[in-house]
Amino acid sequence: MIEHAELRDGLLLIRRPHFQLHGNHLFWIGSKQPRQQFSEAEAGLWNLMRQPVTVKIAREKCGDGADTLISGFLQSELCELLEPEFPQNRRRVLVIEPHADDAALSIGSTMWNQRLECEFLIATMASRSNHTRYRDMGLDIFDVSEVTEIRRLESELFARLVGGTHVSVGLTDSELHYNDANWTMDFFRRHRMSIRVSTSRIADNVERQRWTDAVRRLLEEHRSAEVWFPLGGPHTDHLLTADACFAAFLANPSLTSGRILRVYGEFPYMARYPQQMQDSVNTLRKHGAVLDKAQSPIVQDPQQKRRLAAVYDSQDIDDMLEGSDAGAHSRSNGFAMPETLWTLKELPTKIHPSGILSAATTEPALIDAATEWAARNKGTRNLRVLLLMPTGQWAGDLEMLFAAFPHAVFEVYVATTAAAEVAAPASDRVEVHVVASGAFSWIIQSLGIALTMKACPTLFHVGERRQWQARFLSKLWPGSDTLIVESMNQLVSALRVIP
Numbered sequence: 001m002i003e004h005a006e007l008r009d010g011l012l013l014i015r016r017p018h019f020q021l022h023g024n025h026l027f028w029i030g031s032k033q034p035r036q037q038f039s040e041a042e043a044g045l046w047n048l049m050r051q052p053v054t055v056k057i058a059r060e061k062c063g064d065g066a067d068t069l070i071s072g073f074l075q076s077e078l079c080e081l082l083e084p085e086f087p088q089n090r091r092r093v094l095v096i097e098p099h100a101d102d103a104a105l106s107i108g109s110t111m112w113n114q115r116l117e118c119e120f121l122i123a124t125m126a127s128r129s130n131h132t133r134y135r136d137m138g139l140d141i142f143d144v145s146e147v148t149e150i151r152r153l154e155s156e157l158f159a160r161l162v163g164g165t166h167v168s169v170g171l172t173d174s175e176l177h178y179n180d181a182n183w184t185m186d187f188f189r190r191h192r193m194s195i196r197v198s199t200s201r202i203a204d205n206v207e208r209q210r211w212t213d214a215v216r217r218l219l220e221e222h223r224s225a226e227v228w229f230p231l232g233g234p235h236t237d238h239l240l241t242a243d244a245c246f247a248a249f250l251a252n253p254s255l256t257s258g259r260i261l262r263v264y265g266e267f268p269y270m271a272r273y274p275q276q277m278q279d280s281v282n283t284l285r286k287h288g289a290v291l292d293k294a295q296s297p298i299v300q301d302p303q304q305k306r307r308l309a310a311v312y313d314s315q316d317i318d319d320m321l322e323g324s325d326a327g328a329h330s331r332s333n334g335f336a337m338p339e340t341l342w343t344l345k346e347l348p349t350k351i352h353p354s355g356i357l358s359a360a361t362t363e364p365a366l367i368d369a370a371t372e373w374a375a376r377n378k379g380t381r382n383l384r385v386l387l388l389m390p391t392g393q394w395a396g397d398l399e400m401l402f403a404a405f406p407h408a409v410f411e412v413y414v415a416t417t418a419a420a421e422v423a424a425p426a427s428d429r430v431e432v433h434v435v436a437s438g439a440f441s442w443i444i445q446s447l448g449i450a451l452t453m454k455a456c457p458t459l460f461h462v463g464e465r466r467q468w469q470a471r472f473l474s475k476l477w478p479g480s481d482t483l484i485v486e487s488m489n490q491l492v493s494a495l496r497v498i499p
Helices: 040-048 055-075 102-113 144-161 174-178 185-198 205-221 236-251 274-286 302-309 325-331 364-376 394-404 416-422 439-452 467-474 489-495
Strands: 012-015 019-022 025-028 034-037 079-082 091-097 118-124 165-168 226-230 260-264 290-295 340-346 382-387 409-415 430-435 458-461 482-485
Touching: 012 055, 019 040, 040 055, 055 079, 079 144, 091 102, 091 205, 091 236, 102 118, 102 144, 102 226, 102 260, 102 302, 118 144, 144 165, 174 185, 185 416, 205 236, 226 236, 274 290, 364 482, 364 489, 394 416, 394 489, 409 416, 416 430, 430 439, 439 467, 458 467, 467 482, 482 489
Parallel strands: 091 118, 091 226, 118 165, 226 260, 382 409, 382 458, 409 430, 458 482
Antiparallel strands: 012 079, 019 025, 025 034, 260 340, 290 340
């Protein structure tokens, strides 16, 4: 960042968008307690910065104590210093990010270091959002329009810091797809686990086409020398963004003509799931992509990286930076990874119907097992479903099960964490039973199934960590044909290939 000591007259002061001044009290958005009480001089500087104002004008208006006031605001992260202008004829770079903050977290230092050579246009795909850290703090901020606007202002500020501009593509993030409304705190608490699971579900063909069309429009409307886009971390919107980029490139080769394509690894996924991210690289290469990896030419200044990312104060930036250079600095955990870019020399030669990267999230052997199970039991009259955790898309999953097993009546047993998502039966073909929390309750329920009910095909949805529990419990009803899945993505992928 610009050194705070360098308070040159021409620099611009712009306040962060997360604060509101009532009287002389400054409030953080949504908080009932004031962040701090301003002096008359501090309130004067804050009001002066309604629009970006130069340091020179601030000095003229605030008098002899101006530099102290400005330094205090910068130290408290209430405002930022911006360079008023950048060199002309910089190389235009279109940076495509899944959410507001992904570019800053993943390649913020790279963009900062290249801001004098590159004119960045940052395009946020899922710019319509209600995702903030406020809700985890117990603050009732779920208004979609309000959150979307906060995140847009954050993105505009970050873009200006790196000498660029920002555009909101306007697509809806995956959490809102779970329930596209202004939530309440009660709704969020009851559906919290289901909302979390929903971000790991593979998008359907309609949504994937919507994102592909949006990428195509970006490429058509914004000419650039380079396009930077994400590798595709294990999140629905990250996978959608990466798959949409590859689909748009292959469907419209002329849009890549004369452009350098670069893929960037996303944080926090590069630190938290390094093997999965490497698997994504391997998947692309297996499909014919030629990728040349180069560590970004980063000046090792983790404070700078954290300051850039901290502009997105609506998010838990310190948590997401963990494992990066900036995270290692702020937490002293000794584990740091550099920002990474690959140059895409050759495009993949083929596209999977579900997207190159989305399809690779489920192992073929698991899909084959689900395909065989569904084919064996297509004509069943009774089907048991045990949900040890939410599916994240139960309404759609139930429709899929109705179509795949048209003669079946469904006996559904759900954990308390999934009860809100399943709610009341959507059909007289469904009977729902809520099982109390804890392994003991599921053992008792499983014994009851074994003793009082006839054997029938069983779908056991358990998540990744409870596979062993499902295998143990399923032994209590040996006559049933049981399919254990960690995600309904496995069954959805299977049913797409069954006539």
